[in-house]
Structures are given as C-alpha cells and as structure tokens.
Amino acid sequence: MINQAIPSNTQGRNAGEAASLPEEFRAALLDHALAPLWDFLKGALPHGRPAGVTRPHRWRYADVRPLLLEAGRLVPVAQAERRVIVLSDPGRGPHAMSATGTLYAGIQLLLPGETAPTHRHSPSAARIVIEGRGGFTIVNGQRCEMERGDIILTPGGQWHDHGHDGEGPVTWLDVLDLPVFTAAESAYAEGGHAGCNAEEPLMTLTSELLRQGLRPPQAWRRENAYPMLRYPWQTARAALERLAAATGQACAELAYVNPETGQDCLPILGFTAMMIGAGQHWQAVPTSASTVFHVVEGSGESRVDDHVFDWSAGDTFSSTTFACVSHRATHGQPAFLIRVDDAPLQKKLGFFQERQLA
Template structure:
C-alpha cells in the first residue's frame, strides 16, 4: 500500500510517521507486506537442479585423501540448491541431501541428533551402519533408516570406498529451532556397543510377522533398519505388468510395517520403475522431492526444463513445479524421498495433474 497523490499532504505525512514508528518497534503492518502473506500459489525459492555422479565421485575420492572422518565429524558433500545460501543445509523444501563416503578401514564416530535420517547406498559393498545397538552391512541399493536421536556410527571394513546418499529433515528441524547434537562418550567413542544380532530388526519386524511376546518401542518409527535392495527391486519388478501410476510408473513406498505409513515421521521414501520407452504424464504437488538414479538412464521435464540423467545422478524437484519422467535405452529405477509426511500432517499436501493439452 502506498500513499497516492489524492491523499492530503498531512495524511500522507501522518502515515509515513506512523509506519516509521512501527518499524522502530520491529512491527510490520500487514497492508505493506500483503504479497508475502497472501499468495494465489506457492512462491517457491528452490530451483530444479542435478548433481552428476561423474562430477561427485572424483571429488569424493579426493576428499578421502585430504580430510579424515574424525576431522569432518561426517565426511559429507552437501548438495545445496543453487537458490539457497551455500552455508545452509537445504537441498529442497524441508529436506537435505548429501553424499557421505568412507574409505577402506575408516570409522565415522558414533553420535546422535534431532533430525531423522536415512541412507540409500550408491556404491560399494560391506561397510556397516550401527543404530541403537544393531549393525547392518550395507550394499548398493539398500535403504537404511536412522530415527531421530538414535545413536549411530558407520565403518568400512571392506577393501573399497563406500558411498551413500544421506537424507535428513534437517531444514525442518532447524526451522523449528529444535536441533540438538551429542557425541557418544562412553568407552570407545568411535563405536557404540552392539547389543543385538546383525539384521535382528529385519527378522523380527520385516517379514510380515512379529514376535507376539514383544511390542515395538514406538509405532511411529519403522523398526526395520535395512530395506534390502534385492527384496525391494524384486517387489518393484513383480508389479511391472500393472498399469501403475500415470505420473510415476510403477512406484512403491518404503513403509513402516507397524502402520503402513512412512518409515520416518517426516520423510517418505520411494522406489519406482520406468519401463522401456515409458513416459509419464506431468503433474505437480506441494511435496519437494530428491531423486537418485539407482539404475538406467532417462530424463525429466521439470518446470519446462529437460534434465537428462544417468545412474548415480541426483536431482531435485521443488514444490508445485510440474514434472514428468521418461526412460531411455531401456528401463530405469529411481529412488526418491520427500517431505510429504510433514505437509500431510498439517493438511498442506496438494496435488494436481498438468493442465497442458499437448
């Protein structure tokens, strides 16, 4: 709102003095900032972007020669959206993505933090993650969960580098001013004690059965530590003859077996198959999404921009931006995760098909 020439000079002066006084009190009148509070559609800051594995891997290996995991706390290459400040922890929306890696023989010390985390293994075979007393060996394509405030450490006892995509709700927790962190400080601070057999959570909770004598500690968290690639990929291909989603092809959500909901309260994760020559229809939704190419190659049209991708690449789709996908030269499998549970919890999840006629 601005003072027009039709207003008396004394009224214009009174308004100017009034607004100046409000500013000194750190108060902003709504009528001077209505555009920021009332929007016909989301005003999205993040932009579509892709990080190429062929660029990341050499830098990863170089970082392995220069910085130890102990110096870095976690040796992670943060994927920061070009629209955001480089020191932020935002990849898109309320989610963060980063490439974490361990060289042979390395350990990432045990710690815990308020943000929930999960990991999709990009490369390697034989490193481990330990979460609250259980250890799992990680292989390419595995999906590993780490609930908020759970002790966790990593180690690479294999003879090759290991790399995985870290996903966290870090921007959301920071927005709420609720982020806490703690190093493990008992005995060997590098590794927490292992209290259960390897893959105990999978045997106990991940086979469509549960021990009748035991109740889970929390129903809102998936009790399964590692969703194996071989099982997940087989489930995806078992449905390949289904019509699937017109917008995402054959897409499966990793779920909490206790509730059928997302594996973590703030993060939902998916695996999707794009069959040979499949081209999905365009749609958009208020959930922001990070994609990682697990297998094959193809492309996505995001907000009118074509992005071509291949195995190992990671790309993002901002909230309320139209997008569609296609495979090239065969089939493709995409892993993805989003802040969908946050939006759903607050009644803010909205989806719409493309209005295009072509």
C-alpha cells in the same frame, strides 16, 4: 532453509499506496521490531502456488565424486565427524544447507578402515547407497550392511555410526529433514559415549516375531517404532518388476513403509521406489510436496517445469511444490529411481494436495 525472509510486496502496488506511510511511522515500527503486514502479505501468501525460492537442480555424481575423493585426501573423517559434500540449492545462494525448503541432501564418503563416530541428532536421516561394498551402519546396536541402492534409516534420536571394512570408497546420499528442525530451532546433536549404541534384544526379537505372524505376551515384548532399518534395493527392484508384470504396465512404484503398521517409515520423510520402462514416459501428478529424486540404475531425462535434466546412475535432482514433472527412460533398459519427499509431514499437518493436470 524454510525460514526465508518474505519478499516485499510494495513493488506490486501503485506509487500512491507505497508513499502512503510517513517515514517517521515506518521508522517507529522498526524501532519496536514491528512490520506492516500489508507490505508483505502477497509475498507470504501468494495466490495459486507458493512463491518458494527453491530452484530445481541436477547434481551429477560424475562431478561430485572426484571432489569427494579429494575431500577424503584433505579431510580426515575424525576431524570432519561426517565427511559430506552438501547438495546446495542454488536458489538459496552459496552454502545453502538444503536441497529444497524441507529436505537436506549430501553425499558422504568413507574410505577403507574408516569409522564415522557414534552420535545421534533430532532430525531423522536416511542413507541411499551409491557406490562400494563393505560399508555398514550400526543403529541402536543393529548392524545394517550397505549395498548399492539400499536405504538405511537413522531415525531422530537413535544412536548410530558408520564403518567400512571393505575395499575402495563407499559413498551414499544422505537425506535429512534438517531444514524443518532448523526452522523450528530444534536441530541439535549429541556425541556418543561408551555402550550407547547397543541393541535392545527384546525389542529386536519382538519385531522379528511380528514379521513371522507371532506376537509375544505384553509383558515379554518391547514395542519398536522403527522395526525395519535396512530396505535392501534388490528386494525393492524385484518387487517393482513383479508389480509391472502383474499389472501389464511398463512403469511401477512402491512406497517404503513400516512393515508392522503400513505407515510411512519416517515421520516427516517419504520414500518411493520407481521403475520406468525402457523408452517409456512417466507423467507425474503435481503435488504440494517438495522432492528429491535419486537415480539408482539406468539413464533418462526429466522435465521439472521449464528445467530439463538428463541423468544417469548416481545423479540426484530436485523438484519444487506443484511442479509439472515428467520422466523418460532411454531406450534399451529400464531406469530405477528413488523419490524422497515431505508428503508425510504435509499429510500430518493437513495440507498435502494433488492437482489434476490441465
């Protein structure tokens, strides 16, 4: 989580400075729940680049899938509420409930005929479908079919549940801003009750009409903060190819946005569809955002500072703030990825940065 203990700075000072405080004084500070800032200042505010604990990592879907299926045999979904294997940042030690300082990620499984019960929670979530057909998510009464690569939003405070009326397993990557809410001591959930996950017809109709260029009178419309809950992958994929062709480029990217406002589709999390042409190299601009990448199609290799990850469809890997990140697709076919980051949060707080490569 982002509320990590700040490392001590005393090792970076000379012995005279480290010994300058009497033990009785330090003990008195501890007795009153106090701490000397000068011991920790450089750890809290290092120069040049944040001293985070996140360690870039790749989670292979081929490794996670058999364990997830075994979990499906061992753990009934009614008992688990959400049958998820968390992608745990190794930099935070065993059982870490986040992939980066601000991003939680986990892979969820539903088997045919199963339903994950209705609930809602303060963090926002998105589901990126990895495998299977017949899965669906219902958000505020609106049924969203789940096809490979689709992004399904379940914004904070919105009732939702999941079901599966097809064949074979359905899996998806959950990404939440849970660590932010945990750090703010504001993370909680509520169980559903009869009739809670119901559609508001006037709100749905208002959004449909606005997308058609029609606006009902003020008295007859209901504003919708999240007018689009399902972002089909096939639409994004085709748009990437059209953009690449129109610009004459081998690589392209498109941000997922609220279609009525053009703003990010969630308040804290940002989503971007990426296409890397066959055999092509993509050098990213270092930013202050922490990031999770999910591979929808293709294969390739990415470098995150000194870490090199080869990847294929279904894999997920993480990146730290201001990391030097590059990607290369293998020859023969393009690769398609979805990037998830906390840039919307950082922009709202006024500290998002991009840095030019040397």
